[in-house]
Amino acid sequence: MNALRFLPLVSGLVLAPFLLGVVNRVKASFAGRTGQPLLQAYFDLAKLLRKGAVYSRTTTWVFRAGPVVGLAAVLTALMLLPAGRHAPAAWSFTGDLFLLAYCLGLVRFLTVLAALDTGSAFEGMGASREVQFSALAEPALLVSLAALARLTGGLGLTDITAGLDAASWEAAGPALALVALALGVVFLAENSRIPVDDPNTHLELTMIHEVMILDHSGPDLAFILYGAALKFWILGALIVNVGISWIGGPAAVSLPAFFAGMLLVAVGVGVVESVMARFRLLKVPRMLWVGVALSVLAFTLVGRFTA
Amino acid sequence: MTLPVDTILVLVILTGFLILGTVRLHTAIRLCAIQGVAIGLLPVAAAGEGTSLRVVLLGLFIIALKGVAFPRLLRRAIRESATSGEMQPYVGSTASIVVGILALIAAFWIDSRLSFLPDTHSLVAPVAFFTIIVGLFLIVARKLAITQVIGYLILENGIYVFGLAIALEVPVIVELGVLLDMFVAVFVMGIAIFRINREFNHMDSDQLRNLKG
Numbered sequence: 001m002n003a004l005r006f007l008p009l010v011s012g013l014v015l016a017p018f019l020l021g022v023v024n025r026v027k028a029s030f031a032g033r034t035g036q037p038l039l040q041a042y043f044d045l046a047k048l049l050r051k052g053a054v055y056s057r058t059t060t061w062v063f064r065a066g067p068v069v070g071l072a073a074v075l076t077a078l079m080l081l082p083a084g085r086h087a088p089a090a091w092s093f094t095g096d097l098f099l100l101a102y103c104l105g106l107v108r109f110l111t112v113l114a115a116l117d118t119g120s121a122f123e124g125m126g127a128s129r130e131v132q133f134s135a136l137a138e139p140a141l142l143v144s145l146a147a148l149a150r151l152t153g154g155l156g157l158t159d160i161t162a163g164l165d166a167a168s169w170e171a172a173g174p175a176l177a178l179v180a181l182a183l184g185v186v187f188l189a190e191n192s193r194i195p196v197d198d199p200n201t202h203l204e205l206t207m208i209h210e211v212m213i214l215d216h217s218g219p220d221l222a223f224i225l226y227g228a229a230l231k232f233w234i235l236g237a238l239i240v241n242v243g244i245s246w247i248g249g250p251a252a253v254s255l256p257a258f259f260a261g262m263l264l265v266a267v268g269v270g271v272v273e274s275v276m277a278r279f280r281l282l283k284v285p286r287m288l289w290v291g292v293a294l295s296v297l298a299f300t301l302v303g304r305f306t307a
Numbered sequence: 308m309t310l311p312v313d314t315i316l317v318l319v320i321l322t323g324f325l326i327l328g329t330v331r332l333h334t335a336i337r338l339c340a341i342q343g344v345a346i347g348l349l350p351v352a353a354a355g356e357g358t359s360l361r362v363v364l365l366g367l368f369i370i371a372l373k374g375v376a377f378p379r380l381l382r383r384a385i386r387e388s389a390t391s392g393e394m395q396p397y398v399g400s401t402a403s404i405v406v407g408i409l410a411l412i413a414a415f416w417i418d419s420r421l422s423f424l425p426d427t428h429s430l431v432a433p434v435a436f437f438t439i440i441v442g443l444f445l446i447v448a449r450k451l452a453i454t455q456v457i458g459y460l461i462l463e464n465g466i467y468v469f470g471l472a473i474a475l476e477v478p479v480i481v482e483l484g485v486l487l488d489m490f491v492a493v494f495v496m497g498i499a500i501f502r503i504n505r506e507f508n509h510m511d512s513d514q515l516r517n518l519k520g
Contacts, residue, residue: 170310173310173313173314174310174313174317178317286328286400286401286404289328289401289404289405289408290325290328290404292408293324293404293407293411294324296408296411296412297317297320297324297411300411300412300415300433301317301430304430304433305313
C-alpha cells in the first residue's frame with residue numbers, strides 16, 4: 001500500500017507530457033499526417049531547459065516568479081490527486097479539494113500577473129479572457145466536487161474516490177454522469193483546448209492561453225509547458241476517477257483502468273479538436289454556463305438521490 | 308424512483324437547458340422533439356414491470372405527436388415564413404441559462420414546500436415545475452411567434468409530467484383529450500403564424516401592436 005501512495009504522483013510527473021503526444025498523434029492521424037513523435041513534449045522540455053532565458057527590461061520580479069511559483073502550485077495540486085480507488089494520494093486531508101481547486105487558481109493568477117507585467121497589449125487581452133473564462137469554470141469545478149462530496153460523504157479527494165463505487169452509480173447514476181460532463185467542460189476550458197481556445201493558433205487576436213506566455217523563454221517556458229501538461233493530467237484524472245468508479249475489483253484492475261481512462265481522455269481531446277472548430281468568443285461563456293448548470297443540477301440530484 | 312425514470316427526467320431537464328441556450332429555431336425545434344420523445348417514454352418507464360398495452364399505446368401516441376408531427380408543423384411554418392432562423396431573444400442565451408439555473412433551484416424549493424405530493428423524494432415534481440417555468444420564460448423572453456409555440460409545447464410537457472407526479476394512472480380519454488387539444492392548438496398557431504407572416508411580412512410579436520390598414 002505504501003508503494004501505491006506515491007504512484008499517482010510519480011506517474012503524473014512522468015506520464016503527463018506523454019498525453020500531449022497522444023493528443024497530437026490523434027489529431028495528426030485525423031488529418032492524414034504522420035505527426036510528431038509521441039515523446040515530442042519531452043524533447044521540447046529538454047531543449048528549453050538547456051537554453052537561457054531572455055527577460056525584457058520592462059519586466060519585474062513578478063515576471064520571473066510567475067513560472068516557478070506556478071509550477072510549484074501545480075505540483076502541490078498533483079500531490080493531492082488519487083489514481084482510482086486503490087491508489088490514494090501522496091498527501092490527503094479533509095477538505096483538500098479546495099486546495100486542489102485553488103492551487104490551479106493560483107497558477108492562473110500568476111500566469112495572468114506575469115502576462116500583465118510585460119505591459120504588452122496582446123498579453124493583457126489574453127489575460128482578460130483567461131480570467132473571464134476561468135471565473136465561470138471555477139464554480140462548475142467546485143460545485144461538481146461538492147456534488148461528489150455530498151454523495152460520498154467524504155471531503156477529501158482520496159475519500160471521495162474511495163467512496164465512489166458501482167453502488168453509487170446505481171443510486172445516482174445520472175448525477176455522476178452529469179458531474180463527469182461538467183468536469184469535461186471545465187477540463188476543456190482550463191486546458192485551453194478547442195472549443196474554448198486553440199493551443200496551436202499563433203494569431204495574437206484569437207489566442208487566450210498561448211498569448212499570455214509569448215514573452216517567456218528558455219527554462220521559464222519549459223516550466224509553463226510542463227505545468228500545463230500536469231494541469232491536463234490533474235483535471236483529466238478528476239474525470240477518470242469519476243468515470244472508472246463503476247469498475248470494481250482489486251488494485252490490479254482499477255489501476256490499469258485508470259491509465260486506460262487517461263489515455264481515453266487524451267484520445268477524446270484529440271478527436272474533439274479534430275472534428276470541431278473553436279467557438280466564437282461570445283459563445284464560450286454560454287458553454288461554461290451550461291457547465292455550471294450541469295454541476296448545479298448534479299448537486300441537487302445528489303441531494304434527491306441520497307435523501 | 309427507478310434508474311430509467313430518473314435518466315429520462317434528467318434528459319428532460321437537459322433539453323430544457325439546451326433550449327434556453329440555443330438561438331437557432333431549428334435546434335430549438337429538434338430539442339423540443341427530443342423532449343417530447345422523452346416525455347412519451349416516461350409513462351412506459353414509470354409503469355415498469357406492469358406495463359399494459361394501454362400505457363404503451365399512449366406513449367407511442369405522444370411520441371408520434373410531440374416527436375414527429377409537431378416538429379414537422381413548426382418546420383413548415385418556418386419554411387413558409389422565410390425567417391432568418393434566429394430566435395431574436397429579449398433575454399440573451401447566456402442570461403437565459405442563468406435564468407434556467409435559478410428556475411431549477413426555484414423548482415426544487417417549490418417542491419420542498421408542497422406537502423400533498425405522494426412521493427416526496429421523487430424527481431418528478433421538481434422536473435415538472437422546472438419545465439413549466441422554462442416554457443413560460445420562453446414565451447415571454449423570445450420575440451418570434453414561433454418560439455412562443457415552442458414555449459407553449461414545453462409548458463405543456465411540464466404540465467404532463469406534473470400530472471404524472473400526482474397520479475400515475477390518468478384515464479386514457481383525458482390524456483387523449485389533452486393531446487387532441489394540443490394538436491389543434493399547434494395546428495391553429497401554425498396557421499396563425501402563416502397568416503401573421505403574410506399580412507405583416509414578419510412574425511415579430513413585438514411589432515404586432517401596430518395596426519395595418
